[in-house]
Amino acid sequence: MEQFPASIIILIIVSVLIYLGLAQRVLDRMYLSDRGALLVIAAIIIGSFINLPVPFTPVNTTINVGGGLVPAGLAVYLLVKAGSTKEWIRALSATVATAVIVYALGSLVMRGSTAEPGGRFEYIDSLYLYPLVGGLTAYIFGRSRRAAFVAAVLGVLLVDVIQYVWLVNNRAPAAAVVSIGGAGILDTVILAGIVAVLLAEVIGEIRERLRGGPDVEGRPPELLRGLRKPELDQEGVEDDEKE
């Protein structure tokens, strides 16, 4: 980076800070403590530099710790902690829907060997396709931040599985690689998780604001516990109120 002028270095630093700030807020919404959220971010950053080879695969396959294992582990953790079985099924349905829609749009609609640079029908980059589709499908299916995160993260990973099948199918040469979450913290896996939660949060908050608060009648108690704002459970805010 020493080759760059100061303006570009400042631009990169500010972008990274905003990105990490958003990531911290998103993890905060996942019922992790502040320290837990920071630890996950640290694990993602450090893990971004570690690619683990997946053994016994005909196509060269690696999984990045920061961009693949940590977010997938967090998604599974959230699934296990899900408020109700219904929420759990919704999150998984949204995951499959996300993978299918992203694959259909990104690989079947926006394709063609003479369509340049992103396809004749290109309207949105795949970088944003994943999180938007993940966020929207998760909101439609699950209507929760956690479902949005799970659907976006696991949905992107499923698309990588489809890519792996395609490569095996087409007798890919040795140079071909499936690099799951290979871009680490800059991978679409992470970006999809962050944007999907923010999207669900913004849509959810606007909708609740318009309706004067979330529906509580007839909802199971597990779900109602999940509807509570995370910061109300934290001692820091309680301390402030006592003061």
Place this chain on the structure above:
Amino acid sequence: MKKSRLKIIIGIFLAMVSISFLAYVLSPPFSRPALSLKGLFGSEETDHLVGQYTTIVNEQGNILSMMARKVTVGDQLITDEGKNYRVEKVDENRATAKFLGMDPEIISYGNFYTKQAIAAAGKPAGQPASIAMYHTHSDESYVPTDGTDSIPFKGGIYHVGESMADELGAVRTKVNYDQTPHDPHDNNAYNRSRRTAVNLIKAKPVAVFDIHRDGIPDPSYYRASISGKDVARLRLVIGRENPRMSANMDFAKRMMAAANSAQPKVVKEIFIGKGNYNQDLLPTALLIEAGTYTNTREEAEKGIALFAGIVPSVLGVTGSPGAPVTDVTARNTGTWRALAWIVGVALVGGGAFLVISTGSWSGALKKLSGFWNELTGIAFKRRNRL
């Protein structure tokens, strides 16, 4: 409840394994993408039909550009003369663009590079900087030379990449050329090549180039004779879906101005359209289209070699003694503009969300102060503050 969850997990896992197995058994090699719903989304052949590309015309109906992609309102085109157009109307495959005026930056960079002779190659001074290259669409080929427009996993585009890498090497620049294929040829390829690009960036290159070719049927659109050579000219593409777009724009403008001052009009135009093309990763990331699939590959190789010859000097990595400070990015406004945009959007977006979620200005301010307490609370535990 736990038992039913376990059953669902096993069910989904079995379903995924079955689908993967069926896809593996039923799909013959190179026929279609995995799990393709054949016919539903049309076949690739439709892309070859006449009219499956977009022509951009000015308000008088004169052709400005042609490209095998969808053009949308708001896209911009900067010609090699520095004329700036914005697409105002799109009818099917014909887009009408409004002339916005001459681009002042292209003009000033053009003047700068014309006055400053492009630095001759010299011994690299200090830390040798590298330039990174890759191909998102690794099947792209040139029909007259390769016999087809697409060769899966090893397209003719690799020869074009090698031509650029050789030329950069000839001017003593370190090149990091990643030849990982990212097939199939689709938009998700950018997601796959993102991983390659990030790996390249770990080696701290001064610029990253993603080399493509266009898909319009008319080869004469790109064909030109420069310095006595028949070459295919280049298009530089900038993605509008990149929060730091204006920084990449500055870089593209500098590259076009410098290349065209040394090798007249080897860069045909800059197109600013939808997409990101992994340009958010580095302010000096650029997508290049070297001719179209109906040009000969040799034309594309010569065109990109002419361009490659000036790249190190523009980036200031030749290190020749007494070389002028060609990196004028430090003085331009594009990077600061990108910075202002990002900070502005973060503040306005965050503020708007706080107001919406709390329902009032005072609520937003209270939440903001709560956020600050939370932040400081991470660093200093405040158990005994009562």
